[in-house]
Amino acid sequence: MKALYFASVREHIGKAEEILAPPEEAVTVADLMHWLAAQGENYAAAFASAKTIHAALDRTHVKQDAPLKGAQEIAFFPPMTGG
Amino acid sequence: MKALYFASVREHIGKAEEILAPPEEAVTVADLMHWLAAQGENYAAAFASAKTIHAALDRTHVKQDAPLKGAQEIAFFPPMTGG
Amino acid sequence: MSARIFVRVQKEPFDAPLEAASLTKGRSDIGAVVTFTGLCRDEGGALNALEIEHYPVMAEAEIARIASQAAARWPLEGIIAIHRFGLIRAGEPIVFVAAASQHRAEAFAAAAFLMDYLKTGAPFWKKQHFKNGASGGWVAAKGEDEAAAERWRAS
């Protein structure tokens, strides 16, 4: 599964994208975030305010309780500030 | 006192402007309209639906009970349809 | 109330884009520009043109008064209001308003306010000319326009 990170999440983690191999227990978006946060200080910092982090599965906004299912791409980012 | 007529009021009366010499009893805009309506069939037709006719004194919207005072110009017209 | 206000009543067509650009040219303190352009509709192909009669001098004064009210009500950087008169063919622009401000809510509100009041308070009257040569007579004032203007008094 490909992960994309944007804005402050990208800066905290120190990369824009990577391929993840999460454990089978990571069923939902929240599970994946929890697992990622344990992958190092940079990840912990990125997901410190986990509730404010938005996620998209295959380029569609999802809530954190959404199942990862067979999604090929997941993105994490702070609240959007376009316009 | 100069009178200006616009749109359907102008068409009914058959002229765009004229100088009026209303009687002294014509104190308000409504008085003047009442007097004008008696000046011929064309005027009667112009002011037949008197309540819907708008008036401006010296280029400012006024209600029909407004006093004519020393106004130099009065205009009569139907509801506006600009924009 | 430092908004720059430009009001014009004219027979000639106008270039809405060029007008809007003049509001922001050389400035970097404006965050939002909302424009409204009103055009002559052909009413399903039946209408050839609108003939717009106006009360000169009062038309300019009334539009300027409405623009000043908008500038007093919202923090605006600039306002443009242009209204044409005379014969206007289907597809041509009739009216243009633009409002510039730091944030978008004010520009949206001011532009809508300007149009609502222009519709009911500025001395213009429209007569329809149909393609079959008939005159459709004077356009009747719409109750919904009065209601639209009224909403600004309530709030």
Add this chain to the structure above:
Amino acid sequence: MSARIFVRVQKEPFDAPLEAASLTKGRSDIGAVVTFTGLCRDEGGALNALEIEHYPVMAEAEIARIASQAAARWPLEGIIAIHRFGLIRAGEPIVFVAAASQHRAEAFAAAAFLMDYLKTGAPFWKKQHFKNGASGGWVAAKGEDEAAAERWRAS
């Protein structure tokens, strides 16, 4: 839902006027066009530029989704939505939306709706660059933008 929808996400500046003109060109069935242009403010002279990061593909898709929602909600003839990314200097345009319809209320509502949802739902993030060389960090999302988007759900 016959509105023609044009969505673009681009690095280059755009010509808002030209974009708006494309909505009405050759048509005489449109009575109202409302446009919104969002520009980079210099924040009292302190800001040099905004750097806008975006999620490619999703950004276009999300804006198109929002535009389709507007077209389903109001009888519109056309919608344009353009959003830039990359470095945008103070005074330059960032975003442009336009809505064309037969009557003005729908065009005003649709343009405001598009902006409210673009602000909160399209994957763009702004970083500030100040004139003194400092980075002002990421712009924080505003609660008022969430509230603005929320109002369309209630009605």
